[in-house]
Amino acid sequence: MxxxxxxxxxxxxxxxxxxxxxxxxxxxxxxxxxxxxxxxxxxxxxxxxxxxxxxxxxxxxxxxxxxxxxxxxxxxxxxxxxxxxxxxxxxxxxxxxxxxxxxxxxxxxxxxxxxxxxxxxxxxxxxxxxxxxxxxxxxxxxxxxxxxxxxxxxxxxxxxxxxxxxxxxxxxxxxxxxxxxxxxxxxxxxxxGVRAPDPAPARPQAAPVAAAPSEAEVIVIRAAPEVTPEPPAAPAAPAPDPGKETPQERRRRENEERRAQAILDAQAGAKRKAERLRAQAEAQRAEAATTEIHPLRIGFGAGETDTPVTVIGGDDDLPDWTPELAHSDAVDGDAPAPRLTMRDVPRVPEHMRREPLPPEPGPEGERPLEAGKLPGRHRQGDPIRIGWDEDGTWRVVREVPAPPPGPALPRWVWPLLALLVLTVGVLWAARAFGTPAQAGAACCDVAFTVRGAQSAKAFVLRAPAGRGHYAGQALGQVPGTLHLNGEGAYTLKFTAAGRAPVTVELSAPLGRPVPVVLAR
The missing domain is CATH 1.10.510 (Transferase(Phosphotransferase); domain 1)
Structure with missing residues (x-):
């Protein structure tokens, strides 16, 4: 590929x-x-x-x-x-x-x-x-x-x-x-390549007469020289002419000529490049030989305090400096030894300096900070200094002052709040998850009267779902008031000694007494 x-x-x-x-x-x-x-x-x-x-x-x-x-x-x-x-x-x-x-x-x-x-x-x-x-x-x-x-x-x-x-x-x-x-x-x-047979021999006594053709004879119209029959073969390729080159030889010759010409071109290009580089080097040397070096001094000349002098291109590229002599360090009879004098150099020239900012007031009980000085640590509400200003002082960015802290609550308030929250939670849970009977405790009281007997017992046959009643539950004796756990349709059964049971259907709540009639 x-x-x-x-x-x-x-x-x-x-x-x-x-x-x-x-x-x-x-x-x-x-x-x-x-x-x-x-x-x-x-x-x-x-x-x-x-x-x-x-x-x-x-x-x-x-x-x-x-x-x-x-x-x-x-x-x-x-x-x-x-x-x-x-x-x-x-x-x-x-x-x-x-x-x-x-x-x-x-x-x-x-x-x-x-x-x-x-x-x-x-x-x-x-x-x-x-x-x-x-x-x-x-x-x-x-x-x-x-x-x-x-x-x-x-x-x-x-x-x-x-x-x-x-x-x-x-x-x-x-x-x-x-x-x-x-x-x-x-x-x-x-x-x-057809082979022609020999002609028939002539008889000497008779004139030549054309014989009738037979099955074994072949009539030859034009005699051809006797040749040996050979199987037909493909025509042989023509022999190459010694004076004419073949295509392969011509291409080989052209390739060799191109290669030789490329080599000659490369050699000529390399020679021209070498001559050009040599001429450039000679021109640089000639220019360096004819160029004058004028010294330029940097610093203060001897005996001069206000005239700067610069030296560039000379043997010594450092300004002239005459050290002061320390007489106190000299030994008796010896020349005083040179002494190096140090002095402070301002970071900003005097004409570029500004008046320093006034000292900022510090917190109560602390002395104000001096201009250009940093506090030991940063406190909430203190300004932030982020860098040197042009006059050598720190640039100040003021922060928004934090609000003052409010009065602290007494310790007894927190237990009281916790108890209040707990009470509210219990009441809410009782109301949400309490039994329907508890939820409907105020409903529903129904009054019953009895006829045909002095008293009867009341039992639940059917009651609304979720009211806390079940079939066969004894509600109490009548006449009197019976308590039902919620609104809805109820079926109650009343029994008394010597009387047939009676079934009563009602819907609570009721605003009137329910009569129970017992028969023998």
Missing amino acids: KPIGPYVAARDVQPLADESGGGVRTVRATDRLTGMPALLHLLPHPVTLPDLPGTAPLLPFTDAGLDGTQAYLVTELPLAAQPARDPEPAARGALAALAALHARGQAHGGVSAAQLWAVDGEVLLAGAGLPWQDEPTPAGDLRDLARTLDALGGVPTPLRTLARQADRVSALDALRALNGEQPLPDLPPEIA
């Missing part, structure tokens, strides 16, 4: 053993942008796109390029394209393409199995117009086609003599012969 321009070359489409493509190679490749299959024709030198017939069964060129020094032409293949395998369709498609080319005075020059591609039952010819040979001819195309068909499986019967008659017939004649319209002309005896 080798990238060539925007294509990836997969493999060479190998020609037959006896085919020669000159300096052109055909490579099966894939377009990296579209994924379409293609044929790359690698050329020995760049060429222009050939002008091909538009209606012939030819595969046109779709792209051309140069990858480094490698020139190539591209033939895009249909997705269904396959190498041709059947000799007869291959012969029909190739002859139709060659007939169109030869009619325009063009020749292919490189007909081979690598250029024949079957697409939907039709064979198309690729590679037309490339520099396969120096001087391609139509007869050479027909011979190459005959060899290709023979390698694919055999030349079709109507084209058996195509290779030996390539100089006498055209591609159109061969196509008509393949289609059964007009057979190829017969080969002459000197081409076909």
Whole structure:
């Protein structure tokens, strides 16, 4: 897999053993942008796109390029394209393409199995117009086609003599012969290699009389010299002319000439560069020899206190300095030793300094901070100093003062608040999760009266869901008031000794007494 321009070359489409493509190679490749299959024709030198017939069964060129020094032409293949395998369709498609080319005075020059591609039952010819040979001819195309068909499986019967008659017939004649319209002309005896028999001997007593032909005799119209019959062979390649170089030799010679010329150009370029660098170095040396160095002194001259002098380019690039002599350090009889005098140098010149800011008042009980000084630690409400100002003081950014703290609550308030919150929570839980009976304790008291007995017992048969009553629950004795846990429809049963049970249905609450009549 080798990238060539925007294509990836997969493999060479190998020609037959006896085919020669000159300096052109055909490579099966894939377009990296579209994924379409293609044929790359690698050329020995760049060429222009050939002008091909538009209606012939030819595969046109779709792209051309140069990858480094490698020139190539591209033939895009249909997705269904396959190498041709059947000799007869291959012969029909190739002859139709060659007939169109030869009619325009063009020749292919490189007909081979690598250029024949079957697409939907039709064979198309690729590679037309490339520099396969120096001087391609139509007869050479027909011979190459005959060899290709023979390698694919055999030349079709109507084209058996195509290779030996390539100089006498055209591609159109061969196509008509393949289609059964007009057979190829017969080969002459000197081409076909037919052996002619000896003539019959003449009788001496009688005049020569033509004998009747028999089954074993052959009538010879023109005598031919006796030759040894040999099997027909392909025409031998013409011997190379000693005075004319072959294409391979010509390309080799041109490559050697280009290489030699490139070497000479490189040597000449290196020589010119060396001369240019030498001339530049000489010019720099000459300029340095003629340039005067004027010393420029920096500092204070001897005996001068206000006149600065600068020295640049001299032997000593330091200002002259005469140290003061320390008489106290001198030993008796010796010269006083020099002494280095130190003095403070302001960071900002005097004319650029501003008056310092007034000292800022500090917290109560503390002395104010001096200008240019930092406090030991930052406290809430203190200003923030973020850098040196032009006058050597710290630049101050004031903060928003924090609100004063409010009065503290007494300690006994916190337990009281906790108890209040707990009480509210218990009441809320009792109200939310208490039993319906507790929730409806104020409802509902119902009064009952009894007839037919002095008293009776009351039991629950049915009660509303969630009221805390259940079937068979004893509510008490009547006459009197019975308590029901909530509103709704109730069914109660009343019993008394010697009396039949009585069932009463009611809806609570009721604003009147409920009579209970007991019968025997």
